[in-house]
Amino acid sequence: MAGSKQKTLILSLARRNSQPLYALNIARKLPEGSFDLMTSKQSTYDCNRFKNCFSIYTYTNTRTFFLSSIFLLPLQFIMLLPKLVRSYDRLYLPYGHFWDLPFILLFKILRKPIIYTVHDGILHQGEGHTAVQYLENFRIKRADHLIFLTHFVEQEIKNQFNRSVPSSVIPHGSLVAHFDFPPKLETDETRILFLGRISRYKGVELLLEAFEESQLPNTRLIIAGEPIYPFKAKELKAVDYHLEYLSEAKIAALLQNADILVLPYLEGTQSGVVSLGISAGLPMICTRVGGLPEQLEEEECIWIEPNKKDLKEALKTMVTDAELRAKLREKMSFKNQDLSKNQLAELKHLILGRTPSH
Incomplete structure (x- = not known):
């Protein structure tokens, strides 16, 4: 069946800091061939260790962010559209990014599951603007399953949004x-x-x-x-x-x-x-x-x-x-801070939507 050949799209478009590192840490735990990893060409982290990694142009600073968001993102998204529709049966967001909005909307239209890892959920004092929190709320409300890194954040989000959505708590793995x-x-x-x-x-x-x-x-x-x-x-x-x-x-x-x-x-x-x-x-x-x-x-x-x-x-x-x-x-x-076998099995099942064969 064609559906059995579809993969998970992991969207990791951040350029620096710990977010791309977290996504790479997740990707290395998954069976090769079960997902594609989309990254930024401007990222400071190299994803060449993954055969199934491909990159798009994003931006380098605030000025190019606005220009790229208006012109470059729509163009690249349209070019990717046939592949997005044909090749993937779910979307995994290892963190939030400004450019994940059209991908979320597409997968919702296609009625394909979206899994989102919530790091903070409610922004810390002095971090970000109202628009950033709005986008975070948008992701949380439209995800089909939420992954939290701590029970503290899980409870905070459930109290804030007063809605029941399937969720799991899977902590940070080792970054060594x-x-x-x-x-x-x-x-x-x-x-x-x-x-x-x-x-x-x-x-x-x-x-x-x-x-x-x-x-x-x-x-x-x-x-x-x-x-x-x-x-x-x-x-x-x-x-x-x-x-x-x-x-x-x-x-x-x-x-x-x-x-x-x-x-x-x-x-x-x-x-x-x-x-x-x-x-x-x-x-x-x-x-x-x-x-x-x-x-x-x-x-x-x-x-x-x-x-x-x-x-x-x-x-x-x-x-x-x-x-x-x-x-x-x-x-x-x-200390074995890397994921336990049970946590790893749950992570694979959530992101891939199937029990891995190896």
């Missing part, structure tokens, strides 16, 4: 397969790392205050990530800033050379940074907010409330207690 860690640079300093896009809710100012007041000897704090608001870098002798977009190689080097990873979030849903920390085997300090406690067990990191007093105590404990750091590193090395 995508990183080549360089040799570690030797130093006498203990290096504390904050990693990721700098948003107001992530508590970077709180971390800087706590670190400054702690006066920890022979210790260096690295703040690495691209600010999305007017972040003022506090000039401190023992603080290094990398306020820029971080390439895959740069992220790997930062993780490899860190001794401690800190997530001082004031609020949170889930975090891909936790998965990176596990992949790098780093001891972590995490605030007990949102869905973060679902990603690590109680004994797998130092849990704190999002306040300066707790953060100062945790920094001091982690820096001065080498034995504790070693124990946490060992826990990370044994």
Whole structure:
């Protein structure tokens, strides 16, 4: 039958940050030939490892976004239309993107299932505009099945939309397969790392205050990530800033050379940074907010409330207690954060719509 030859279309049009990485992590778990992966030609991640990956032109900045959305997207979509109708029996969105709207509408018209992984659902304070939240709501309302990374976000969305839609909770898998860690640079300093896009809710100012007041000897704090608001870098002798977009190689080097990873979030849903920390085997300090406690067990990191007093105590404990750091590193090395067999089977069934033969 022709229908049995149809595949799932995985749409991953983001150019950078962790979103394309998450999509690649999902794709590598699926049987080859059961899906096609559509990416952006402007993506910083290479998908050549997949024979069934093809790319379209998207955009490089805000100006080209508007021009490409008006002219390039419609043209490419029309050219792809016969293939979209003929070759695919479902659409999987591993995250939301501005350009997924026409694909969603087409698959709804064709009455073909749409599966969407919801990362945040309700945008964090200071992140995005009303239009971004509207598009997120649009995806959630039109998906036939929602995949959440934490129960926290699942409950938040169900409360917000007050509607019943089939859903599953499948956490972040390990990202270690995508990183080549360089040799570690030797130093006498203990290096504390904050990693990721700098948003107001992530508590970077709180971390800087706590670190400054702690006066920890022979210790260096690295703040690495691209600010999305007017972040003022506090000039401190023992603080290094990398306020820029971080390439895959740069992220790997930062993780490899860190001794401690800190997530001082004031609020949170889930975090891909936790998965990176596990992949790098780093001891972590995490605030007990949102869905973060679902990603690590109680004994797998130092849990704190999002306040300066707790953060100062945790920094001091982690820096001065080498034995504790070693124990946490060992826990990370044994932690199987990759999907369990049951979760992997469910993920394959949802995305592919059939039980894989291998």
